[in-house]
Amino acid sequence: MRAAGAGAGGAGARTPAAGGSKRIEVPIKKASGGVEEKLHTWPFLVRSEFLMSILVIIVLTVWSLLLNAPLEQPSNPTRTPNPSKAPWYFLGLQEMLVFFDPWYAGVVLPCFIIVGLMLIPYLDINPKGNGYYTFRERSFEILTFFIGFHILWVSFIIIGTFFRGPGWNWFWPGQVWDPHLVEALTNVDLPYMFGLRDYLASAIFGLAVIGGYFVVGYAGLYYWIRSRPAGDPWSAFPGGGPEILKKWGPVRFGITGFLVLAMAGVFIKMALRHALNIKYILVTPWINI
Amino acid sequence: MAKFDWKETKRQITDSQVWQSIFRHGYEDTPRNRILMVSGNVWLHLHPSKVQKHAVRMRFTWCMGGITFLLFLVTVVTGVYLMFYYRPTAEYAYADMKYLEFDMPFGMLMRNMHRWAAHGMVIAVWLHMFRVFMTGSYKPPREFNWVVGVILLVLTLLLSFTGYLLPWDQLSIWAVTVGSNMARATPLLGHGGPFHEVLGVNPVYDARAFIFGGGEIGPHTLLRFYILHCIFFPLIASLFMAVHFWRIRRDGMSGPL
């Protein structure tokens, strides 16, 4: 139990290797006496697994003895409870409904999430950090994942479970869930804010804003990566920004950029809603964003 | 009276034909036997016979993949138990839940374990994914196993979601209604989504109706979800799990090489 994890910690022990070798050699403390690094699965792995299984079963049983699974009134499609909540693991998506229309929050965004998750191994060409814990060598990936997973997914589930009451209104813990709570509705659309009143102009304006966001975003990402200096100790690529971009290629860059910008868009939309009461940016007769 | 000889008695027992027919040979702790133990056992051979040292460390693996699988097995076992007493029709479903709770031996415990294990499985999958990301274990050559893992994540959520409806109480149908209402807004395919006119979908013939098995949530949905929950998704998930485990066995635990 005590032996230091092979990859964990020990930042000083690790230096970026020179050259473009595919696998990065990390010095591992070898046991003396030429003993093999591998252990027999039986009994070493199996016994931990077995102990863990017992522990999990105990915890689960005790938990089940103490807390009953909920069973409410018989189903009645004519009597809508307030609030009606999706299963807790989908509450992040339900929270998105505050900021986006259902087609985006409930369909497009989940698709982005699933596809984006699947694409991670193909977009992440950083050769370092395979098989050990490191933040330094993968700061960008980890930060992105952190924002996406912890903030957008987990914290929104917590919000949806504990802070959202009747009418999907915000309630602090301890506050009574009053089904009659009224909140002032003062949201406006972005084009309207800029004085645009007819549909076509609004649509063009909205498209322009969104298009502009992507253009600026891509450009910013591009120049930010490019500006990475050569020999940056945080980067696995000694050539710096230009090398990263070259290895990455335009397709990976394009997809990554889109996904990152889409994720950032969620934050921007939330900020706009909370700070400026903006409802939609793009307003068309068919879709609103 | 002869003195009782414990060792002699033990020998007599282990030498008896009955004992030998069951255990065949004694266990001798040799490296060969250790490997045989793993490769010769239908359950254990999911593991490689030897693993890297760090793969045994809880601090590295968090044990989350194993816990997910364990919880899956728990839901399977308790789920089968519940299936004995549960009838997926609107007339009986809710009443059967009540009987399960109040009447069946260990019914309430089994239901609780099933439900909490299901919730725990969702959390365990997420933590597993988080751990895998943090150790960069999706990197080559394990890219595809990550993709399989994402599919398993989606299947886990679907398993849980379809099971959510089965108690047939207010919580069930409204959670499922809210969850499925998203499908109504699917562009092109949902009758509430953008451009639905293009394909001419309507409330009884669109993406949500496909999920519900009809225009509204109702008894038909219950049966549909029951079959998805008990047969379809577990089968699919098992297939992907097999692939997932097999890849781990072949590729080994990730780790610095």
Place this chain on the structure above:
Amino acid sequence: MKKFAVVLAACACVTLGMTAGAGLASAAGGAISGTVKYDGTAPAPRKLEVTKDKEVCALHPHFEEDLIVGSGGGIANAVVTAKGAKGDLKPGEVKFDQKGCDYTPHVLAFPAGSTVDIVNSDGILHNIHSYSTKNPAFNMAQPKFKKVIQRKVEQPEVIKITCDAHGWMHAWWVATDTAYFAVTDDKGNYSIAGVPPGNYEVEVWQEKLGTQDQKVEVKDGATATSNFSLKPKS
């Protein structure tokens, strides 16, 4: 052990007490006597009009009998009972007559369980209408051909009796829950004999003036006196 002794002692006491009680009951006992007087000026008796069957009923004048005050101020037809006096009720048969369209006696007292022989001496149709609540109420025709009706009164109660055929006729039956009672005579005197010694509440009941209580102690062989003075109800 100590506890057991206490219980034993208690039992012994109870047993002794019971024997003592039985002894008292079997003695000859004392008597209660006295007078019931009217406190106020006696009203003149109201004459009743005979509207029916005059050939029988109007043979003598009828007066209201709800308050008859004798010369000395004594009230007739008041019932005095020694409440709570234990002893055999000795129910028997009592006679209650309808004669000349009057009830005799006007107040009939008897121990509960007695049988009343209702006699029709008039030879015309009367009906006996009882306004009882504890005993079954009855309203029976008593035609000429039936001279006697028997009616058992099981429960102690004060019962009003009327004749619906002759509206002026009314009387009272007092079924007592004790064997020790008396009805005052014309002068308001009464006497109850053979009362077991002890402390009693003596109650007087009069149909118009209500009830009054007095405490009295009865000693073996002696006569206790209990005089009442009833005021008109305001």
Place this chain on the structure above:
Amino acid sequence: MAGRPGLDPTEEGKSYSALFVLMVAVLLVTAVWSIWDDSISRRPWKEYQVQWDRLAYDKYMKDAADEQKRLDADPEYQKVSKELAQARIERDSGAIAARLAAMRGQLPDLKNVANDKDQLVRFTKSYLTERWYDYNHAIQERQDPGPYKREIDQLNAELARESIVSDKAKDNLQAVKDQIEALNSKVASRTDQMKKLTAKRDDLLDKADTWMIPVKFRNTVLFRYPKIPRIEQTAIDDFDRNAFDEAIARVDRCQSCHMGADKKGFENAPEPFRTHSNFDQIILKHPPDKLGCTPCHDGQGPAVSSVRVAHGDDPDWDSPMLRGAKMQSRCIKCHIDVGSLHDAGGKPIAANWVEGERIFEQTGCAGCHLVAGYEDIAKIGPNLKLAAAKLDPSWTVRWIADPKSFRRYSRMPDFAFSRAQATALAAFILDSSSKNSKQWLAAHPEVATLEADVKNPAFVEEGKGLFESAGCKGCHAIDPRQHATPVGVVAGFGPGRAFTAKDFAPNLGRIAEKTSAAWIYAWLKNPHDFSPHTAMPSLRLSDHEAEALTAFLMTHGKKREFAGVETALKNPGQIEKGEALVRKYGCFGCHEIEGMDKESRTGVELTTFGSKHLDELSFGNRTQIPETWDQWTFHKLQSPRLYATRDVEQVMPRSRFDSADIRNLVVFLAGLTQGTVQERYRMPGSEHQAQIVAGRRMVNYYNCVGCHIIENRGGYISRFYPGDQINFAPPVLNGEGFKVQPEWLFAFLQGPTPIRPWLKIRMPTFHFTNAEDDTIVNYFTALSDLNVPYMFIDTNLIAPAELAAGAKLMTKDYFNCFSCHQEGDKKPEGPPSGWAPDMALTHQRLNPDWVLKWIANPSALQPGTKMPSYYPGGPDDILGGNQDKQIRALMDYMFWFGAHPGETLPAQMATAPVKSEK
């Protein structure tokens, strides 16, 4: 191990044994805990059943001991037990015992021989069957059956031989058995007798054994153990329908703990073991093994995990157990006629519900709130289509602004209108009715002498007499502090209780302030002419009487005008405003208003109000009110606009109900729930029940109970007839359906004819339609549960001897009937307080069956009546002293002389057979 090649010494050295042992120990504890949890914590009913077993055992054992005591004192038991003992001694001693022993010794051998012989016979028969099969088979297979036939013959011969032997063996055995039985017969017969005597005790002991099961060894009980607990449940198939309109079963397990509910004899046991109250009415008629418990009690039927959950006091269960009077709200689910449900003591079972329903109907709730089943209730307020012809304009404004200050007990609720709103409303009402009013006034020219007569004190005095005696006081009070017929509970005066029950009909204490003499006169003469749907009947007043009554009424109240009212009421703006207010507040719910006949109700539909969820009930800003359905409803009825907020306006008026009224209303409203009970679980709704419900509603609407006692309710006017005067009060109508002939009742209601002409009070004419009249007649016959209410006696078929006997019985020497009863026009002697109706009316008015019962025992039909019962046995010298025949003769004679007025008894009538037909 450390030295082994290829093994990691650090890893090899670690041992997880301690951890492993610990884990396994915890797992074991958890497993034991699970079992404990499942079999004990979650199944508290087991403990209750064990308690019950002891309780029931003790009770039955005690009962058995009591029974044994009774038996010990029973001389017959003593006799039989003595004889039994004697018989046993005789049997078990001397020569008889020796003989018995000898014969019993023979028995085994005889049995064996008989069995052996019998076995031979059976085997042979079996072979025979086989051979017969072979024989048939051979024929069917077209082979030669000959050999089989031969074998069959052979076997038959064998069988005959063996049968003789076997029968003989059996006979031998039976002979010995018979002898034993004969010797034993005395004991056996006494034992049988004994069993009959001790049947009750043995039954009690058996019952005791079912709860505490004895473990016996040679007839001695070693110990007893409680019956193994088991869930006692009733599944009621297809009782409910779920939200998808599918029939679902209901499962009740209440009796798993309430073990004694369906067993008599546990009336004093502690809960949950007590016998159900009202056992005969409720448990015997609603067997819990068929209907369960929750159909009446609510609660969570299938739950047995804890008392709280089983009683449904669980946020996740919608129907918590009903407590107290609210339980009455479930009767209506299966019974049409809840009002007639009584317990064994004659006490109404659902009194609160019934009263709540009546308040709901009679205070006009249904005018604004739609409730299925109560849609057709007539509007309770006066017709305002002719308002201008009746009302004083100033009064109208004052009235609308504050009805209660004019009439303390008015049924008109308080809308809290401002003076300005009241003016606008009055303007609209007077304006909308002005056209009709002009027409009506033109058709009713004022009586010329009226004005002068009204001021005539003699007329006033006469009117007063009429008002007192004609029956006005059955419905109307004139003392402003009195009720005539109350609607709701009369709570009396006191702080905060000033306005409680409502008057059914307006208090007339200030009538002259409201309207004119001309209108009163026209109204008294013919109320229906002014308002076709009014409940006010016509008293058939002569012009003179009507004038006198008008004069009397005009002394009550004084006109009070205030300036400018006329112009304000003519203002078109006001009229328009008034119309809007009428629509908003739904005045047309109770009043007929010109041009508003088709408006729909303004209130919320209440058909399923009882199943409303808390989240459907807004408490507004009332945080101090506990959040329950009961509390919300109670306070809503007490102060209807309590929950209004800035955004939620509430228009419901305040009726100032007494809290007792509100509680009754709450019980009624609680019964308005979703979902109906399947037909097969409902009390079959007979025609009678529907007739009773319809009739009762009509009787309430026309306030028949103001004067008459019907179904033991009403007769409010009788308090004006104290003591001896009670004979002058209107008759009690309990049992009227059995008493009178329906044709007579029908005709009487159409046009009443006097039965007791000496009474001053008169039965008014209600102008019933034939249908309404039928409803009432059917109501009375249904209440008396008569199926064929038509009856007829052919008086020509009565035997003369019988008539003569009847006539004789009526004479002075016997029952002297005419001492009280009117005989044609001849009045009886004495004052009218002792008079009784004319017997000549009997033949067309009364039911002969009723007359028979009435003569025999009048008090049974009408407690407190002055009519004496027939003298038991009757006179010996008439009709052989047979009471039934005498009563029949009295009845027949009564019918005869009614049908043959003025005839004397024919001296020589042909001796016809006694025959009377119904």
